[in-house]
Amino acid sequence: MTDMLLSPTDIKILQILQRDASISNVQLAEKVGMSPSPCLRRVKQLEASGIIRQTVALLDRRKAGLGVMATIQVRLQRHTEEGAEDFAKAMNDLPQIMSCWAMTGRQDFLLVALARDIESFGDFVTHKLLSMPNVRDVQSSLVLKEYKNQTAIPVGHLAGG
Known part of the structure; x- marks a missing residue:
């Protein structure tokens, strides 16, 4: 997987999703300058390739009582x-x-x-x-x-x- 080359759009999608994976596909598509259907297809390809391993919610450990x-x-x-x-x-x-x-x-x-x-x-x-x-x-x-x-x-x- 280290030889994987991505388009500038793929890179931008990954950067945005790493900051906020809860963004809607429509919002993501707007931010990368695509229409929603091709944007969703790109995200699905990135998931299928394994570069997007999983999508999670990040918790605040202190608010969860873990000081x-x-x-x-x-x-x-x-x-x-x-x-x-x-x-x-x-x-x-x-x-x-x-x-x-x-x-x-x-x-x-x-x-x-x-x-x-x-x-x-x-x-x-x-x-x-x-x-x-x-x-x-x-x-x-x-x-x-x-x-x-x-x-x-x-x-x-x-x-x-």
Whole structure:
């Protein structure tokens, strides 16, 4: 998919939808200078190609009662493919984990977690993460203030003509 080239109109559609996917097709068509039917066809093609993976609503974590955000570095005891896969699968089952990445360097995984408060975060780390069989140790850092947290990815480099 990295070799995919898109028209300038496709790029504009993607940029607009990443800012507001709830925009009507008529409004989207107006913004990109198309009539609604061809615009909808373009969006459907972008979905079929997989470049549009899904459409979601983004929630405000604080208004949802999740005041604590933290990054967590995890080191495993056994560095096997099976051990890493088992850990990653376990992370998918934990609602507190927003992101999970396998990493190079000192840590094996980097997690982003949410919790109601410091106490519930501490309980999560102590009773969930540290009790997992292959977890060697964890280091967490609390987010003090968000300066940038965006979901839109750059797409200008996909322009083909």
